[in-house]
Amino acid sequence: MTHVLLVEDDMSIAIVITAALEAEGFAVVHCQSLAERDRLLADRSFAALVTDVMLPDGDGIETIETVRARHPAMPIVILSAQNTLDTAVRASDTGAFEYFPKPFDIDELARTVRQAAGAAQGQRSPIDEPVAQGLPLVGRSAAMQSVFRMITRVLRNDLTVLILGESGTGKELVAEAIHQLGNRRTGPFIAVNTAAIPAELIESELFGHEKGAFTGAVARHVGKFEQAAGGTLFLDEIGDMPMQAQTRLLRALQSGTVRRVGGREEIRLDTRIVAATNKDLEPEIAAGRFREDLYYRLNVVPIHMPPLRDRRDDIDVLARHFLQHAANEGLPRRQLTPEAAGLLSRQPWRGNVRELKNFVYRLALLAREDVIDAESLAPLLAGEGGGVPEGEGGMQAGTDIADAVAQWLATTRPASGTIYDSAMAAFERPLFAEVLRETAGNQLRAAQALGINRNTLRKRLGELALDPEEFARRS
Ligand SMILES: Nc1ncnc2c1ncn2[C@@H]1O[C@H](COP(=O)(O)OP(=O)(O)OP(=O)(O)O)[C@@H](O)[C@H]1O
Numbered sequence: 001m002t003h004v005l006l007v008e009d010d011m012s013i014a015i016v017i018t019a020a021l022e023a024e025g026f027a028v029v030h031c032q033s034l035a036e037r038d039r040l041l042a043d044r045s046f047a048a049l050v051t052d053v054m055l056p057d058g059d060g061i062e063t064i065e066t067v068r069a070r071h072p073a074m075p076i077v078i079l080s081a082q083n084t085l086d087t088a089v090r091a092s093d094t095g096a097f098e099y100f101p102k103p104f105d106i107d108e109l110a111r112t113v114r115q116a117a118g119a120a121q122g123q124r125s126p127i128d129e130p131v132a133q134g135l136p137l138v139g140r141s142a143a144m145q146s147v148f149r150m151i152t153r154v155l156r157n158d159l160t161v162l163i164l165g166e167s168g169t170g171k172e173l174v175a176e177a178i179h180q181l182g183n184r185r186t187g188p189f190i191a192v193n194t195a196a197i198p199a200e201l202i203e204s205e206l207f208g209h210e211k212g213a214f215t216g217a218v219a220r221h222v223g224k225f226e227q228a229a230g231g232t233l234f235l236d237e238i239g240d241m242p243m244q245a246q247t248r249l250l251r252a253l254q255s256g257t258v259r260r261v262g263g264r265e266e267i268r269l270d271t272r273i274v275a276a277t278n279k280d281l282e283p284e285i286a287a288g289r290f291r292e293d294l295y296y297r298l299n300v301v302p303i304h305m306p307p308l309r310d311r312r313d314d315i316d317v318l319a320r321h322f323l324q325h326a327a328n329e330g331l332p333r334r335q336l337t338p339e340a341a342g343l344l345s346r347q348p349w350r351g352n353v354r355e356l357k358n359f360v361y362r363l364a365l366l367a368r369e370d371v372i373d374a375e376s377l378a379p380l381l382a383g384e385g386g387g388v389p390e391g392e393g394g395m396q397a398g399t400d401i402a403d404a405v406a407q408w409l410a411t412t413r414p415a416s417g418t419i420y421d422s423a424m425a426a427f428e429r430p431l432f433a434e435v436l437r438e439t440a441g442n443q444l445r446a447a448q449a450l451g452i453n454r455n456t457l458r459k460r461l462g463e464l465a466l467d468p469e470e471f472a473r474r475s
Pocket residue numbers: 136137138139165166167168169170171172173174236277278318321353354357
């Protein structure tokens with residue numbers, strides 16, 4: 001019988017894991033503390049060790065080195081409820097076979113233990129080098145846990161990664177994390193926003209050009225691919241790349257070489273490619289604007305960044321993280337009450353993490369008290385853009401409406417085609433907030449004052465994350 005050691009102090013989780021491992025044909029020896037673990041490991045080894053991190057007598061990761069030293073061939077699978085990228089990376093650093101943030105898929109865990117136990121004894125895990133720590137990518141939602149796991153899976157290889165998600169969800173930060181924590185961290189990280197470069201310059205930007213290759217090419221120019229040699233090339237907004245450049249990019253990826261515009265020499269590519277886009281590429285392919293073959297080339301390891309509204313669990317940790325950063329940068333040190341954090345978590349944040357970050361910095365600057373409660377937060381939120389993409393849409397009190405509109409358009413002009421809806425949302429939120437303030441949160445009177453149906457008002461308040469009770473309490 002093959003024995004697995006399970007170190008888990010939460011009995012309900014231990015029971016479920018034991019049942020799943022027994023169904024795989026293992027005999028499970030279970031203990032609940034590091035002391036018991038060490039006693040059990042003193043004179044024997046196991047086919048695998050499955051361990052929690054936070055145990056009653058210490059941190060399961062910190063002490064793993066002693067276990068590894070004694071049993072170098074024993075695969076270790078780490079389970080953790082501390083769902084930070086830092087924990088994922090710490091777990092990887094130990095050389096653990098696999099890391100599972102809680103909650104995890106029990107069948108996947110059982111499969112992994114079977115693989116781990118079956119793997120050749122003495123074989124080192126693919127993740128066995130110490131890596132840099134503390135990258136500021138935070139999140140505790142299940143969705144971010146999958147992102148962290150995907151990141152740890154691409155650190156020890158050069159597979160092409162395609163990061164997909166709305167603007168402001170953290171795609172560039174993920175690309176940086178892959179670079180900074182991965183094999184190529186000693187090389188450069190070169191980011192190119194392919195949407196920001198004029199179409200006619202994009203090829204020379206990416207691939208470089210020889211002197212005299214075209215009018216204005218007065219000197220040889222080394223392209224981003226060459227600049228990124230030994231490191232990572234981050235191709236942002238890849239969905240907006242002109243067709244011709246797509247064709248050249250595809251050729252470069254297929255051949256593993258680039259040629260400068262006007263040049264003859266084939267230069268070998270030595271760079272990891274991470275691409276990102278906020279566009280849904282499939283309709284772009286259907287419309288003939290994006291090459292399908294390029295899509296398959298890039299989409300080797302896709303990482304999906306969900307919008308913030310679909311991972312509301314992350315909002316308060318992110319807000320606290322940004323408040324801490326704001327304080328480190330010299331802004332007043334602020335704290336959020338749980339109610340204030342709850343209120344933040346209910347906002348739409350259509351501009352995603354970027355909008356939240358901008359708002360939190362503004363909050364650090366403008367709040368009147370160091371401890372920010374829901375009452376003092378609500379009026380600042382009422383000035384928010386109601387989810388306008390960049391989140392700068394608040395109007396200054398006392399400004400003339402025309403000025404306010406001009407200011408709004410200048411600072412937060414959304415993508416054309418959405419201006420009307422965004423403007424209405426930006427206007428509606430402070431308007432409703434003001435009327436609710438006047439009516440002390442009474443929705444019936446507010447609906448009458450506005451001349452709209454009460455149900456419509458209630459529905460819109462929900463969509464705009466305005467809580468009438470906040471206004472009742474303040475009056
Ligand atoms: N999980 C996170 N933890 C901490 N900061 C984050 C996180 N996600 C995003 N940010 C911050 O939010 C801002 C926007 O993130 P980023 O620029 O990576 O988004 P993006 O998806 O690349 O946006 P775009 O598509 O507009 O380029 C950055 O300042 C980034 O540092």
